[in-house]
Amino acid sequence: MKSGYKIKWTDNALTELEKIYQYLEENWTSEELNKLSLEIERTVNLISNYPNIFPVSERKNIRKVIVKRFNTLYYREKGQTIEILSFFSNRQSPEKRLL
Secondary structure, eight states: OOOSSEEEEOHHHHHHHHHHHHHHHHHSOHHHHHHHHHHHHHHHHHHHHOTTSSOBOSSTTOEEEEETTTEEEEEEEETTEEEEEEEEETTSOGGGOOO
16 A cells, blocks of 8 residues: 655654663563564554544644554654654653653
8 A cells, every 4th residue: 555644753753662662672572572563564554544543632733543552652744744753652651751
Protein backbone atom coordinates (compact mmCIF):
# COMPACT_ATOMS: atom_id res chain seq x y z
CA MET A 1 0.00 0.00 0.00
CA LYS A 2 1.34 3.40 -0.96
CA SER A 3 1.85 5.87 1.87
CA GLY A 4 -0.20 9.04 1.77
CA TYR A 5 1.78 11.23 4.15
CA LYS A 6 5.52 11.45 4.68
CA ILE A 7 6.55 10.38 8.20
CA LYS A 8 9.08 12.44 10.13
CA TRP A 9 10.31 11.33 13.56
CA THR A 10 11.39 14.22 15.76
CA ASP A 11 14.67 13.99 17.66
CA ASN A 12 12.69 13.71 20.89
CA ALA A 13 10.64 10.75 19.62
CA LEU A 14 13.75 8.97 18.35
CA THR A 15 15.54 9.49 21.67
CA GLU A 16 12.55 8.13 23.60
CA LEU A 17 12.28 5.15 21.25
CA GLU A 18 15.98 4.39 21.68
CA LYS A 19 15.72 4.52 25.49
CA ILE A 20 12.70 2.23 25.45
CA TYR A 21 14.49 -0.30 23.25
CA GLN A 22 17.58 -0.21 25.47
CA TYR A 23 15.43 -0.99 28.49
CA LEU A 24 13.43 -3.67 26.71
CA GLU A 25 16.52 -5.42 25.32
CA GLU A 26 17.46 -6.19 28.92
CA ASN A 27 13.99 -7.35 29.96
CA TRP A 28 12.27 -8.81 26.89
CA THR A 29 13.05 -11.59 24.46
CA SER A 30 14.08 -10.81 20.90
CA GLU A 31 10.73 -12.21 19.74
CA GLU A 32 8.86 -9.68 21.91
CA LEU A 33 11.05 -6.86 20.58
CA ASN A 34 10.33 -7.97 17.04
CA LYS A 35 6.57 -7.94 17.75
CA LEU A 36 6.87 -4.39 19.10
CA SER A 37 8.79 -3.30 16.00
CA LEU A 38 6.13 -4.80 13.74
CA GLU A 39 3.36 -3.10 15.73
CA ILE A 40 5.14 0.28 15.48
CA GLU A 41 5.53 -0.20 11.73
CA ARG A 42 1.85 -1.18 11.35
CA THR A 43 0.73 1.81 13.40
CA VAL A 44 2.91 4.29 11.50
CA ASN A 45 1.59 2.91 8.18
CA LEU A 46 -1.98 3.39 9.42
CA ILE A 47 -1.21 6.97 10.46
CA SER A 48 0.45 7.66 7.12
CA ASN A 49 -2.63 6.57 5.20
CA TYR A 50 -5.36 7.65 7.66
CA PRO A 51 -3.95 10.41 9.87
CA ASN A 52 -7.26 11.13 11.61
CA ILE A 53 -7.92 7.51 12.58
CA PHE A 54 -6.70 7.94 16.18
CA PRO A 55 -8.17 10.28 18.82
CA VAL A 56 -6.98 13.78 19.60
CA SER A 57 -4.95 13.92 22.81
CA GLU A 58 -5.40 16.39 25.62
CA ARG A 59 -3.33 18.84 23.52
CA LYS A 60 -5.11 20.36 20.54
CA ASN A 61 -3.91 19.16 17.11
CA ILE A 62 -1.90 16.30 18.62
CA ARG A 63 -3.23 12.75 18.26
CA LYS A 64 -2.27 9.69 20.23
CA VAL A 65 -2.26 5.95 19.77
CA ILE A 66 -1.40 3.26 22.31
CA VAL A 67 1.15 0.81 20.97
CA LYS A 68 1.29 -2.58 22.70
CA ARG A 69 -0.28 -1.36 25.98
CA PHE A 70 2.92 0.09 27.39
CA ASN A 71 3.69 2.90 24.95
CA THR A 72 1.84 5.85 23.50
CA LEU A 73 2.82 7.44 20.22
CA TYR A 74 1.94 11.14 19.81
CA TYR A 75 1.82 12.76 16.39
CA ARG A 76 0.49 15.70 14.43
CA GLU A 77 -0.23 16.51 10.83
CA LYS A 78 1.81 19.33 9.25
CA GLY A 79 0.90 19.82 5.61
CA GLN A 80 1.70 16.56 3.81
CA THR A 81 3.90 15.33 6.68
CA ILE A 82 3.09 13.45 9.86
CA GLU A 83 5.42 14.42 12.69
CA ILE A 84 5.94 11.74 15.32
CA LEU A 85 6.44 13.89 18.41
CA SER A 86 6.85 11.35 21.17
CA PHE A 87 7.07 7.61 21.78
CA PHE A 88 6.27 7.63 25.46
CA SER A 89 6.55 4.71 27.85
CA ASN A 90 3.33 4.57 29.86
CA ARG A 91 5.27 3.20 32.83
CA GLN A 92 6.67 6.70 33.41
CA SER A 93 5.05 9.61 35.17
CA PRO A 94 2.97 11.68 32.70
CA GLU A 95 4.88 14.79 33.80
CA LYS A 96 7.93 13.43 31.94
CA ARG A 97 6.07 13.50 28.62
CA LEU A 98 7.55 16.05 26.20
CA LEU A 99 5.26 17.19 23.41
